[in-house]
Amino acid sequence: MALPTAPLRRARCAVVGVVNGTLAVLAHSNADGELPDAGLVFSLVGLLAWATSGFARHELTWTRLLLLIGGGQAAMHVLVSLAVSRHEHPANPAHMIVSHVLATALAVALLTFAERTVLALARAVASVLPRRPVPLPASAPLVVATPARVPVTTVLPAVLSWRGPPAEQA
Structure with missing residues (x-):
């Protein structure tokens, strides 16, 4: 099964x-009541997008998405919790866990549907586009035809003399 091109x-x-x-940020702020710093959010979201790029060559099944999203939620929770130092009141741990679990379930369901839809559309479009001819793989050594060789002795004596100029003696 061929996957779409690199930009897709x-x-x-x-x-x-x-x-x-x-x-992850919305789940954390829902449970905590505070939004983290925007610079932190953008850098962590960029880091998550970069970390996910290692899976680009594979179809993102729901199990892979569950691992990616669950790991991302856990990592974001830890990093946002460490970075946010302005807690007036400690967050309810049960509410925090429920928020992250619901965010994970929602993201996995949404992205699984989107992945299937995008890949189905890409395959449908690719099936109607003209294909480039692909050269066949080599199955035997390459044989190069050489022209027939004319004996040198029959051509050169009539044209050239093998005698050189006289040598000078000192």
Whole structure:
């Protein structure tokens, strides 16, 4: 099964990283009541999108998405919790876990549907586009035809003399 070209693969992984980071921030702020710093959010979302790009060559099945999104939610939770130092009140741990689990489930369901739809559309478009001819792989050594050789002795004596100029003696 051929996957789409590199720009589409990168775009898919960027969407996964952005959705993962955005939902992690929203889940964290829902449970905590505070939005983290925008610079932190953008850098962590970019880091998640970059980390997801390692999966670009593979179809993102729901199990792969669950691992990516679940790991991203856990990483974002830890990093946002460490970076946010302005907690007036500690967040309810049960509410925080429920928020992240719901965000993970929502993201996996949404992205699994989107992945299937995008790949089905890409395959449908690729099936109607003209294909480039692909050279067949070599199955035997290459034989190069050489022209028939004319004996040198029959051509050169009539044309050239092998005698050189006289040598000078000192």
